[in-house]
Amino acid sequence: MNELAKGVGAGAFTRRHLLERLAAMGGSAMLLAGMDALGFGIGSAMAAPPKLEGKPKKNKVLVLGAGNAGLAAAYELTQAGYQVTVVEARSFAGGRAQTARKGFRLTELGGTEQVCDYDEGLYLNHGPWRIPYHHHSTLHYTKKFGVPLELFNNDNDASFIYFEKGKGPLAGKPIRKREIVADTLGYSSEILAKLSQQKALNTELSDADREQLIEFLVHFGALDKKDLSYKGVPGRGFVVDPGAGTNPGPGTPTTPYKFADVLNSGLWHMVQGISEWDQQRTMFQPFNGMEQIPKAIAKNLPDGMIKFSTEVQQIRQTPKGVTAMVNGPAGAETLTADWMICTIPLSVLKAIDNGLSQPFKDAMAKCAYAPVGKIGLQMKRRFWEEDHSIYGGHVFCDNPDINNIALPSTGWQSQKGVLLGYYNFGPNAAKVSAKSPADRATMAVDYGQKVFPAYKDSYETSFSVAWHRVKYNLGGWGMWSDEARKSAYPVLCEPDGRIYLAGEHMSYIGGWQAGAFESAWQQVERLHARAMKG
């Protein structure tokens, strides 16, 4: 494993799979995420914002960036009596937590302007799209500000897996996940159960334990109690579903695949024991788009606190305070304050005349940013629901230009829908993002057609994003190698004089909104402790 830029990405449909893929690709050091990182970066520790008690001596704070980190910092500081100004380059709050809907505009660096023309009411969360149940900080704000949630269907037994590169008869065909789960687990349970019965086991399990193990395997793998063999299970699906009367009556069950065929297909990559920490059930999304979260926080800030469309161009500090030279609708001006919380992504901050110390600059250089792309395809008919009974979830594909076709977890049974046509990372994101939006759509639609016969005919319009080409972000999320986590990250966790960094990159929940919120909470708490001292 390469040392550089090991990191995490909310993007990966499963992190483990992404890592395997990245490892297989080799090459680009920046993109190799380390296996070790899997243990980290994937949870959320603080359930509530810090209590900031007392009256700080110096209370003027400049917050750079009105993404979720900046908004949370501004909100908590304001509640504690601070005088806050937020500077935001974009014309809206939320940063990466954007939602594309009719009229939403995006011009990638070097690209032409895309104007989203989805039908009224349809949208794509082209940035963050799901919230794990243990992201307490994100859920703190949805609760506090009454942002209605709905379940995000992150795991659907009925959805397809589509692998072209495997061997054998299952390659290049959409296969129901339920079939692969049933057969993989059925057959491997059968083998283990039979071995256990033959006492082939050479473990610390007692005879009684072994009996329990066999009982478990019979249950788990749906084995025949008598001969311990796997012969299929109703849960893998029916050729003719059970129904009324005597015809169809009990229906016609499906027949298992051969174990060797399942193994050779590679489809087992999509079968997991426990889901990864940040991909587990239960997951949420806000009704009507992820942007509802930053919108709700912004609405609860004093009017005018955020200076929109105002770009920070220079940062300076003295022992007494901080300044930011900004350029906004009213021209250039210099803002001053006692403290600064800077949530500008490091990818962007590096290139600003930031006046930070050399150790800080060196440390920032060690955080790489992930190329990430998404496309939302508006379909005039929800064929995945109507023709295939697939309601939400993901179709996992082994073409890394696509990775993941995700079906919307909202608007069930309505006429149209926007599905995610690809979710690509690293070199594949770079490659695909070199195409024009129209060509990206063609690529995505051609691919989807292989999975769903009605894809091409149903396609109406697209909106795509390549985050590494988005000004003010220059990447999906920060990635730390093991080495950089040790040598560079801790440097940036400390303030540089009066300047505190916050944002998803300043956490072990990188690539998630919770990382942004919790780093803001932590830095706000530390700033307050210091401000109380004077």
Place this chain on the structure above:
Amino acid sequence: MNELAKGVGAGAFTRRHLLERLAAMGGSAMLLAGMDALGFGIGSAMAAPPKLEGKPKKNKVLVLGAGNAGLAAAYELTQAGYQVTVVEARSFAGGRAQTARKGFRLTELGGTEQVCDYDEGLYLNHGPWRIPYHHHSTLHYTKKFGVPLELFNNDNDASFIYFEKGKGPLAGKPIRKREIVADTLGYSSEILAKLSQQKALNTELSDADREQLIEFLVHFGALDKKDLSYKGVPGRGFVVDPGAGTNPGPGTPTTPYKFADVLNSGLWHMVQGISEWDQQRTMFQPFNGMEQIPKAIAKNLPDGMIKFSTEVQQIRQTPKGVTAMVNGPAGAETLTADWMICTIPLSVLKAIDNGLSQPFKDAMAKCAYAPVGKIGLQMKRRFWEEDHSIYGGHVFCDNPDINNIALPSTGWQSQKGVLLGYYNFGPNAAKVSAKSPADRATMAVDYGQKVFPAYKDSYETSFSVAWHRVKYNLGGWGMWSDEARKSAYPVLCEPDGRIYLAGEHMSYIGGWQAGAFESAWQQVERLHARAMKG
């Protein structure tokens, strides 16, 4: 396995588990559901109602019962030009598809009246509560009539399992499902992987297949690639969640239980390979209660078509037509028609002066009805969400008086909620239902307190039902033994003269609304074919 009354029940939190339990209980023949039945009764075959073309010669139809079967029959027949009258004993449409909310009244046989006093906006689906993605007929009507759906969270990695009867240190403690899944699958993968490596396998797998199997197990069980051992996995959870900065930074992972402890606890009963066919993701519920489905169908019937609060007391037929003597608000009257579709549950129909043929009567006698109980407890605080991050799903318990504490899949993050305090079957349902509603609540609350520290303090009010004690139902659903499926059920699938039976009991999707809808569709189609002939 006993021969009698093998059947299925939507009720079971998992059918397999219910069957195991019933088998373990032995005793009451009526309650022994056969393993064979598992392959059946659990799907839905018809995607759309039959097309009824042409003008029938004799077109007057009496539909008995305005549950989902009766409503669907009435709707489809009306669309096809039939003249329909529906007779319903209750004052509302929907039959079992009821929702208890403020003011809902229920008097069980021999019981006192319960008036539901949940807060405005809160409710309990004390009958049907979830809709599998493959129940095309149920989903046909939600779509056709625009009944808004939301996901029903039927499987939550974060929820607890609470088993008191196992051995060892995990007994009598609420244990997170994710821990048990991770450890059970991790350890069993480890054993199989090691055996495979030692070439202990004596199967038809080739060497290459075996390598793939090991690769799969490493992936599936989260094994150490080098020594193939299971050492835990982030997905099982954290002692301290990962977070911001360097503290908590990466967080503190949890340590696996001992495999023997997991095996002895019995908690592995809740770990399955593929979920059962009718318990799979994805599941739905209508917004604001299951009653929305029958309400929507009823609204689309001509005004006055349903005679409410009108009890069928006698059924007769001649070669030319049918009559029903009914007793309603306007007193007794005799209704006549050319045909009859009778959806009255067999448990009830048996005891009516029904004039059916002797073979029909004999066949009806062979269908047993399941005792089933549910209780909904209103909690003044959603402690399961707030204190434990459990959003929906089930807490499975090994006390069969309780079985299942289910957390609501609606009203996320709001103040109050109604949770399901028990879901019991068979003798346990009979036993619990002998208590007064107040005593049932006490029992349920005392038990829940063992799982959730805030249970008792949060409890406000309850509503409970014992379906076997509910007039016009006398049981949760019909249960067919293998023998009765062969000898009796096919008899009832044919018309008795001009009388057609429909309802969930006339299907292999018993205990599900889809069974009611699809049997209605099937019988309507057959009736129409005959009516076209004259």
